[in-house]
Amino acid sequence: MKKRSFGRTGQQVGEVGFGAWAIGGSWGNVSEHDAEAALHAALDAGVTFIDTADVYGGGRSERLIARVLKQRHQDDVIVATKAGRQLNPHVAGAYTADALTRFVEGSLERLQTDALDLVQLHCPPTDVYYRPEVFEALDRLVQAGKIRHYGVSVEKVEEAIKALEYPIASVQIIYNLFRQRPAELFFRLAQERQVAVIARVPLASGLLTGKLSDSSQFAADDHRAFNRHGEAFDVGETFSGVPFEVGLKAVEELRSVAGTLPMAQFALRWILMSEAVTVVIPGARNPDQAVSNARAAELPALTADQMDAARSIYDRLIRPHVHQRW
Template sequence: MKQRQLGSTGPTVATLGLGLMGMSDMYGPADETESIATVHAALDAGINLLDTGDFYGSGHNELLLSRALKGRDRDQVVISVKTGALRDPAGGFVGVDTRPATLKNALAQTLRKLDTDHVDIYRPARLDPAVPIEDTVGAIAELVKEGYVRHIGLSEMGSDTLRRAAAVHPIVDLQIEYSLISRGIETGVLPTARELGIGITAYGVLSRGLISGHWTKSREKGARDFRAHSPRFSGDNLDRNLALVDALRAVAEAKGATPAQAAIAWVASRGEDIVPVIGARRRERLSESLGALDLELDAADLAAIEAAVPVETVAGERYDAHQMALLDSEQG
């Protein structure tokens, strides 16, 4: 599998990464045996960037990853861990805490759950408005110096925060939503990241399944499924967005591809500094996503894809109003 470097100072990873969140949280029940088999299939295919979070399933996801990596060569895997989000026993989100002591305590537990002596990329999941980013990055920099962390990443941060963070310690990548229907980073955040030598690990490349070609209006969403509360999956918004998917399907099929493959390939085409992180929970979805790497898109193909899904016609924000207000990346 072809590889790309994360930023100017980061590790080399496969062109696609695998995000594990859905194996524990946010999208309803998942089959653990199938989840582990999917991780194994990803590793066998050459994917080496595995993304998790200590708050995914309140620790379940890290334990799952630990089980999946048993018998595998740890040095061949790049583990990315997000931290800082707080959960309650019912699974709700109750805030963000990225104080230095909190981060160090969280990492100690992460290392134990992952059964490893280091994390390759450690990142705050969101900006903590009560803690200067310099303090957060400074604390992780100490963990880098001590050998517990290899690299520092960020998630959903805006341009000003990127500059302040990079002034403290090299930042290898910014994990942020980027897809055909979520292109807000193109005007400010992406140019800033490139100026600073910070790579992009793009999550939500299929918009949580919305533009995968597999979502239908009749599909039921459980109460614990994030999409039950997502504006883009609600009411008339869903109808309008699925019409865009139909247009994308026509373009994709003309290339012998699926909508998901076209959407992933489009993100991968945006630059060698961008690594799409797919959220496949099953081997069949992983296999489909891997097919995007074989899809050759020229300028006309890319233009046709963008014409099929004009970003200005997308209905609904990517989060509800409360969550959008918490995104530093949406503030500039």
């Protein structure tokens, strides 16, 4: 798999990674067997970057990753985790040095490692980005040898731009065919500062796989059922904040743009057309999905006509619903 530089860390990562939310929870039932098989398939396909969080399945995702990496005796994989969403209430003032240290030590135990490769603040309240002491606490965790690098996972472009004022290694942000705003300004600023960009929710919660329809049903514990209107967390995390019916209509138009390419691979290759993107992190619930995602890195560049058509569909159908909101 082709690799890209991970900001100014000096590390290289495969441009298609593995998002481990689905194997943790909130996506319906995924057995441990299927979860481990998906991870093995992704790693066999050349994936070298795995993104998880301490709250995915209450730590289940981190434990599964540790188990698979131990089985493989593989040490060339960067495991990025996230911290902060355990806070209750989830408010800016709760992001203290003690809390962050506690979260990091929990992830160290679950991931069975002496130092975390990358810790990201997990979509904190906007006010956190105006609290330098939070980032100073992360600096101290680096100095203590508990984490190697730190970054942020954001909801809004404005938060991503503000975060660039701190010595972060990376920004994780929603970027896909239905969320194109990060490319307008933020990507250029991130490149100038040599900050890695992790593109999350790349398939818009499955909408951009082309496999969903107006009759699709989701399990009660799947966020696509319980968070359609932001009942549990930011609505932008579910279907990228696009109304489901609008997304389905846009996908039907995108099919002709993708041509013979599977929709999911087309959507991932579209993201990789941006040089500012370091790694894209689609999730996978089984080996077939993991392998198909990884193969997007092997596709030739999309044509100018395809890029223009995708932009036109976004501008006409999607932009009014999402562009200025995030």
